[in-house]
Amino acid sequence: MIELKNIYKTFNQNGTHEFTALKDISLKIEENELVIIKGVSGSGKSTLLAIIASLLKPTSGEITVESKKIAKLPDLHASDFRASVIGFIFQSFNLFEHLSVKENVSVPLVPLKLKQKSIDEKVKKALLLANISHKENSTVKNLSGGEKQRTAIARALVNNPKIILCDEPTANLDQENSKAFLKVVTKLKEKGFTIVIATHDTIFDSYDQVDRIINMQNAKIV
Amino acid sequence: MDIFLSNQVQIFLFSESIIYLISLIAFIASIVIVKEWNFNSTSPKQYKLEKRSFLIMTIIVLTLWIKIALLAYFVYTIDSISVLIPGAMCAAGVISANQYGNPLLFLKIALLFLTGIWLILNSLDQKAEDYPYFKTKLWFYIAVFLLLSAEFYLDFAYFSHISTDDTVQCCSAIFGLSGDNHIPLNLNVLTLLAIFYILYILTVLLSIQRYPFTLFVISLLFLYFAYQSVVHFFGTYIYELPSHKCPFCMLQKEYGFVGYFLWGTLFLGVFFGISNFILKILISYEDKRLYRFTIIFNTIFVILCTLYVLIYYIRNGVWL
């Protein structure tokens, strides 16, 4: 469950390029909801996701995720939170090109000091869920766009998060892979994940699993 | 002045200088942060400070580990220059070559203790979600840095005042019957041992029952009497020579470097013993794990000492 109250985010405060990406954002997302955040580039969608993931700290306002106030969490706790509660899928995948699929998916688990066996189990489960087990030992740079996407999904799922955040997930995919992505999202919704997708891809307009659409324009919700 | 040509002394002083330099950086950063720190603020400046605190933390953690190594290296250095100083046959003679030696050694050990406390403070501070002890730990570090500066000065003062011409006493002269370090209070060996074991048992009992202040006092007493006991009694069993009374020789290869282990466990035991009280007055915190470690390390130390005596008796059928 995600709740934002009067969130502001200004970059380069008091500097020459001061820029307010989010103005007075208040919203509430319930558990297992699939929410689309629509808006053109620059409207603040990515910033909003980053704030929810505690990758950015708000300039002012309150944000509670899974009953935790995360606005002022120190780094150690913020990263703990991010590792266990959030799974992030990026537009450009953001994978380690020279590592294998398996290695990429295990990256979030490395600092958690788990036993090797436990790590292998979680990785296996995630690969299965994302439908990319057959490519576990392939180097990422040799994969197709759709396969890379699935690797990114597996990585987001590996530590069993509650919330999946996607930033323009279909921007680098063709029609077919975009449709496949939708199928994965459906599966995830069934499994109980809360999903927030920031996108301006029209493919989501006719997607029936969507619970709510939030429109953003000029750093505000409209 | 010739001393400065010894390789080990150069390496030691160079390393200490580097460590002092990075500690200075941490010090300056701490001063800046402690002035402007406001956890509840969401200004970019505050976040910058939070990021900077990581630098300080990393520096201090590294400093601790390196300083532990440098303490051991310090002893090695002193031992190796003993050939250049007439009369000295091991580190004991060199340490007393001038008036800076003993205070320097004492300060080094105290600094290790204090840095250890800082680390505990730091890990507690990080566990909470609002950095409750942040300012305390920075002020603590600032105080520690002043001592670090004193140590740095003493390092150079000590080495530059070592004369290669004047004779010094060797350990048997310093610690033996003819020297000025008799057993304190003119006790005989048996009474000393009795006090030693009684103090040990007290530290165990106090740790179980958790009386931080009393444990603090008893731990310090235990440190003092343990040191005397090792020098005047247990050490002789390590050297298997009743007249060889020296706290340093047991750090050498011939004795299997057992000195490091012996002094190490003693320092750890006493460190944990006093830590609870210090933490209590600094941040009103008590931790049962610290008590547990006190018991563990003190026990290992006492067993090690006693074993040397027993094994000697078993092997030879007589006491020294």
Added chain:
Amino acid sequence: MQNSFLNFLALLVYKHKSKHIAVFLISTLLIAVLASFMFLTSSIKHDALIALKQQPDFTIQRLIGGRSVDIPIKRMEDYGNITGVSYVSARVFGRYFTPDRKRYFTIIGVDLFDEQLVKWVKEILGKTDIKRFLSKNNMIVGSSVKEYLHQNYYDSYFNFTTPYGKNVKVDIFGYLDKQSDIIGSDFILMRIDLAREILGIDSDFATDIVLNIPNPAERENIKFKLLSLNYDTRIITKDELFKEYENLFNYKGGVFLAGFIVSLLTFMLILYQRYSMINSSDKKEIAILRAVGWSIKDVIKLKLTESIVIAVMAFFTGIITAYVYVFYFGAPILKNLFIGFGNLPTSINFTPVVNTGELVSMFLIFIIPFTASILIPVWKIAITDSTEALR
């Protein structure tokens, strides 16, 4: 520190190898130079001290006008009568210049009654009968002498000329062993009266008189007594020699180390610079790690370990390189700094002497500045703001 961390670390190190390779090579070079120097010094010191141990406790020379002159043998009796003196002996030795006066050998006279010297010679000759050596005009030479003689076509004997112009033919009987050769490569050992003849020393005189005093506590006293017996003497003690040797090695070592530290400081600056250059792919890497839940502390740990692994690898490579250079190849070029090539050039094989204290010293002097230099760059990388790089 589980498998996956080490695995990830290894992959990272490999991936960044272009960044690390320069650092690795320079580090290895630095360590190799330092280690070579230290190995050489230890080896020579080791052998020299062994030879030095065989020296007598006291060496008494006669000085007139500040110049060392021959000392009358009859003083031996007085010296021998002092309590605490366990052994007295007179030595005959001196410099013999080659005809062109550019170089010299050191001639040492061997007296059958001189236990210590005889012991040494016996060690060199092995089973060969020392009496046979001493019966005729024979000599044992060091390797530099051998080389010189060979170059001048004297392979089995040499014609010495005494200060009075007389020619004396001496046959080559044998050569010094490796250990003695370190300090004695220009030595020529021969029968004592033959040495007297060639050096022009009268039979009632010797070059110096040596004493052994087993009890160290008495040495100071005896020195005093000796001086009061004959004011024209200078007494050199073995302890002083030890200290002087120690100081000499320390001096050479100290000067070198000081210079080395300067290069180390430069190296630190280079390191700092190099690792401070954060390019965009580095930023992206860190951003990804932070986004998936790595804390700043985890990133610092990773990056620190990455660099230190390089440092440790460089250290071992440097040490091994130095070892092979000094002990297998005999340290060409570098050794000339030590063996004074003022006298006679030599080719020597060094005894491998490695002690842990030295290795630890070298490790400390390298790793501490190294870690200090990369501290700030690593921290800077770890705190870079992640979101920009992830778009």
